[in-house]
Amino acid sequence: MKIEAIDLFYIALPEVTRAADSSQDSLVVRVTADNGLIGWGESDGSPLGNISAFVMPMSHGNIINLNESLLGETIDSPEDVVRLRAKAGRYALDLQQVDHAVSGVDVALWDLLGKYLGEPVYRLLGYETSYPKLPYSSVLFGETPAETQRIAERIRSDGYNAAKFGWSPMGEGTLEDDVALIAAAREGLGAGPKLMIDAGVIWGSDDGAVFERTERFAEFDVTWLEEPLLPDEVDAYRRLKDRRPSIAIAAGEGCDFYRAAEDLMVNGGVDYLQIDVARIGGITIADRVCRRAQELGVTYVNHNYKSHLTVAASIHIFAGVEEFKLFEYPDGVSPLIRGLTAPTGIFVNSDGMVQASDAPGLGVEANVDTIRQYLRQVRIEVDGKVLYETPVV
Numbered sequence: 565m566k567i568e569a570i571d572l573f574y575i576a577l578p579e580v581t582r583a584a585d586s587s588q589d590s591l592v593v594r595v596t597a598d599n600g601l602i603g604w605g606e607s608d609g610s611p612l613g614n615i616s617a618f619v620m621p622m623s624h625g626n627i628i629n630l631n632e633s634l635l636g637e638t639i640d641s642p643e644d645v646v647r648l649r650a651k652a653g654r655y656a657l658d659l660q661q662v663d664h665a666v667s668g669v670d671v672a673l674w675d676l677l678g679k680y681l682g683e684p685v686y687r688l689l690g691y692e693t694s695y696p697k698l699p700y701s702s703v704l705f706g707e708t709p710a711e712t713q714r715i716a717e718r719i720r721s722d723g724y725n726a727a728k729f730g731w732s733p734m735g736e737g738t739l740e741d742d743v744a745l746i747a748a749a750r751e752g753l754g755a756g757p758k759l760m761i762d763a764g765v766i767w768g769s770d771d772g773a774v775f776e777r778t779e780r781f782a783e784f785d786v787t788w789l790e791e792p793l794l795p796d797e798v799d800a801y802r803r804l805k806d807r808r809p810s811i812a813i814a815a816g817e818g819c820d821f822y823r824a825a826e827d828l829m830v831n832g833g834v835d836y837l838q839i840d841v842a843r844i845g846g847i848t849i850a851d852r853v854c855r856r857a858q859e860l861g862v863t864y865v866n867h868n869y870k871s872h873l874t875v876a877a878s879i880h881i882f883a884g885v886e887e888f889k890l891f892e893y894p895d896g897v898s899p900l901i902r903g904l905t906a907p908t909g910i911f912v913n914s915d916g917m918v919q920a921s922d923a924p925g926l927g928v929e930a931n932v933d934t935i936r937q938y939l940r941q942v943r944i945e946v947d948g949k950v951l952y953e954t955p956v957v
């Protein structure tokens with residue numbers, strides 16, 4: 565089949581805040597083939613920045629837009645999707661935005677191909693079985709320990725057996741303030757469930773400050789401490805690892821390309837690598853990282869805080885790897901998280917687990933009513949020529 569159209573929809577909540585919550589907006593990508601089949605995906609990052617990567621005028625031979633590299637191309641097999649991902653990267657060799665932007669269309673191409681061949685994406689990636697994963701409710705800390713405890717109690721009563729708390733106010737007060745937050749989270753969850761902590765890069769390059777925390781946090785049975793350091797501080801991650809902290813270290817959501825992920829594993833020594841399929845360049849690149857993690861003995865985990873389009877894309881990548889058990893499950897308040905694909909989604913089953921769908925493609929469909937409801941109207945024009953205008957849903 566041929567790629568006939570790539571439609572880009574910038575959706576956003578009426579009010580976008582400074583909260584570290586990437587489910588406030590999205591760039592939804594619809595790919596239509598000449599046989600009428602449709603694939604869906606979404607990109608993280610700035611929707612408007614991503615749109616520009618599809619339509620910007622050519623700067624030179626190494627900055628050519630994504631529409632130019634993909635429209636009219638043939639896609640009949642997994643090798644075609646991999647080939648097109650490579651082509652898009654080569655056409656936009658000197659454009660850093662391309663990895664975020666291409667993520668959504670790469671996911672949409674896997675969805676489209678799965679529908680065409682009648683196979684779920686995990687099978688297209690070469691896996692026979694999709695193993696159940698333990699979803700962890702992924703939320704932000706409350707502003708106080710008491711509020712954090714209430715959130716933890718709510719998560720527990722919703723039936724989750726794992727939870728992750730992140731970002732502010734962790735690291736903004738004293739060491740004792742940080743300990744109080746974690747104690748409250750554990751108190752609210754009770755003794756059984758897994759508890760993960762996301763420090764939101766607060767200690768920069770200070771591995772000593774992080775080590776002090778890991779030794780205090782360990783008594784609360786914390787599965788991992790996530791992003792205690794900035795993504796680029798790979799040497800600091802290595803120094804931290806050499807101190808032999810009492811808690812496993814996780815990082816990787818900031819990786820925008822394959823080599824950044826490999827750097828964190830090989831040189832940073834992280835125990836858990838967290839990859840966002842909507843940032844790193846799509847399923848094609850996340851799959852490559854997942855295979856490298858297996859070789860290196862690092863545990864692959866998804867990162868995602870967007871809609872169930874990305875939740876579904878995320879789970880197919882490591883569905884077939886039984887030992888990678890934990891799954892980040894966005895549990896925020898944004899109506900886009902579940903609404904963008906409602907009534908379809910990747911839902912927690914009666915055993916408290918989530919599993920990749922066996923339906924063709926991703927196994928979820930975008931809800932066009934939700935897209936219409938949150939759609940932003942955009943028009944990009946250069947010298948009177950319209951490069952982009954919000955398409956009809």
Ligand SMILES: [Mg+2]
Pocket residue numbers: 730762764790791817
């Ligand atoms: Mg994080």
